[in-house]
Amino acid sequence: MTAIAEPPLPAAKLGPTPSDPLRASILEAASKPREQSTTIPAAAYTDPGFHEFENQEIFRKEWISLCHVSQIPNPGDFVRVDLCGEPMLVVRSKDMSIKVLSRTCRHRGMDLMPSGFGHPDEGNKRVILCPYHLWSYDLDGKLVGAPEMHKADGFDRSEVCLHRFRSESGKVSSS
Template sequence: MTTIDWQQYSRLLTQPIEEAKSLPFAAYTDPDVLAAEVKAVFHNDWVFVCAEQQLPKPGDYFALDLAGEPLAIVRGRDGNIRALSNSCRHRGTPLLDSGFGQLSRHIVCPYHAWTYTDIGELKGAPFMGSVEIDKTKHCLESFPLESWYGLLFVNLAQQPRAFSERLNGINDYLGHFELDRFKVGYGGETEHWQANWKLAVENGIESYHLFKVHTETLETITPTRDAFYIAGSSEWTLTAGRMKEQRSTLSRWLTGETPRVLQYYLLVFLPPGFVGILTYESFDWISLLPDGTGACFVHSGGISTAAPALGETPESQFAASFLAEDKFICERVQQGMSGRRGRGGKLVELERILVDFRQFLLSRQFDTPPLPLYTSSEGQMFVQP
């Protein structure tokens, strides 16, 4: 294992696209780097967890591990959604199994049956004997939770920065897509990749690899040559690409041409780990969280106007195929990060979004002012007058 040269690392994070090179391999293998990221990013910033639309009924929950912190996102009987600790206040046992589920009524610890309400209050504990337990001092910890078009972001910090600061300006580009229409949520199985979380994020956000890695899948409908940058900074980035028309000439003649702006998809990157693909039909995403230095959890989901068809469909098979391609290439790249004398080279224009990701890491870990918001002339088509 190689160790990080922090001075070199911070210098590489500052570089604009004209100078940017690949990060040192130790950035993806050094446990000290991950420890710094967990402290400065995952335990101190807004991190995507799931969508309100995926928890439609009282008692619905989503349990996950957020960089070592067990969380449960629960919709209570009062209709409100809360981010609660998923760790029993008795002896720390995880309360709810990972993934989506439905409470029978209360949250019951599988170890000693300490029981909590759906808002985290301790309801009771069996066989207490002569010992008295102050229930008010044994409630589940709760964490700040914010919603954006139903997408939920949690912050583990004691005094989190305002969530609105993270999204300042992004809505200017989204009006044509009418996200408020998306009332139905859905999710896939959580995957576990043998790749560093940053490596998986970088793969998810850049379009440079589509023509090679996704030759028979994404490249056939969203060609690399038609991808371009819209706007971005350390807080969020939008890129786009033209989608090939799938309808026949007759169908287009009968139903009319799709408005030009809706012939494109938007790739929405909200660091640290939310990568979404927005079209007029849906907003689908993967969310990446670390699981140690060389592995990560990959959560997938989406929101739309209607639930996708159940079972194996061409759409689900297509999505599974390109996600498998991404997993394969990320795990292959991770293997290369063990090289002691290997080093990366120059980034290209299609990797500009990686610079934004680095600016995010720079601002959080080194408290350095990031580059200002960069906008492209091509992106102006998405801004409504």
């Protein structure tokens, strides 16, 4: 999938605040003419606060490339992705469309494909199965199996689908 090139954030977004010397030094380094350019402070790559700022102001707002379509050529092919703390699954559906689904089970919030359970980062599945209570979802994110839920009054499985992230013509957005 291809990400869209968006304009950079305006300088005002990165403007320093009295309590944020890291942002001030990044802005200073980025504002210099090319012949005076320097690297940005190393803390920009290691500071948890700046990482969260980037997640909120850049990665959660802009188009992000999650995988290439060649990684998911066949129905059921998937790629596990974690973006800004959000567990996602990029999957090729039976109709050959590409879906970007949340990997969070709608029953108890379990990651449907946690790495600690031996799930590969890429592969092929016919159904997405929760390892906790065995709820199952099809490749479009629709709930197709929920053991014992037929006994629950008013339970409507059509209302319990995986969250689908916006995507279009090879682009995927985290919103």
